[in-house]
Amino acid sequence: MPAVTPIAIRDEDLEQITWDEHGLAPAIVQEHGTGEVLMLAWVNEATLKRTLTEGRTVFWSRSRQEEWRKGDTSGDRQFLRSAHYxxxxxxxxxxxxxxxxxxxxxxxxxxxxxxxxxxxx
Incomplete structure (x- = not known):
């Protein structure tokens, strides 16, 4: 299993994020090493903080109106290597x-x- 890589949460970074009218921002997920774009999902401030703290991707489901951590049901987990805006x-x-x-x-x-x-x- 790959190691998790938590990333420090800085207020000055969070203040730079522009959330849409639903409090969401799109997150592109790219594979480390190959650069292949794997997916696009949505985050809110809470799921962004969880992603950075846990070192695993956590998203907001617009259809289910709930948080979901990638791979908890499928096993196809994503381990964060870096995060950018x-x-x-x-x-x-x-x-x-x-x-x-x-x-x-x-x-x-x-x-x-x-x-x-x-x-x-």
Missing amino acids: DCDGDTLLFVVEQEGAGACHTGAKSCFFRAFGGSAS
Whole structure:
């Protein structure tokens, strides 16, 4: 099992995040080492803090209106390696070590396995 890597929570970083009208921000999840984009999910301030503190990705489900930690039911866990926010503070990037089959609920490694025009990447 990969080791967790907690990241210090600094108030000055949290103050830079721009939350939408629902208190959410999108988080892109990228695989450490390959740079492959695995998924996009949503976080609120509480799940962002949990992700940084626990060293595992924790998201907010907009459909279920609840927190969920990636891999608790599927076993396909994500171990945080670094966390970033963009220049506008409105998008997050989590670089993770992916464990298990992959990040997508379909069983695929990445949620972005379909391409416009029918060509697969």
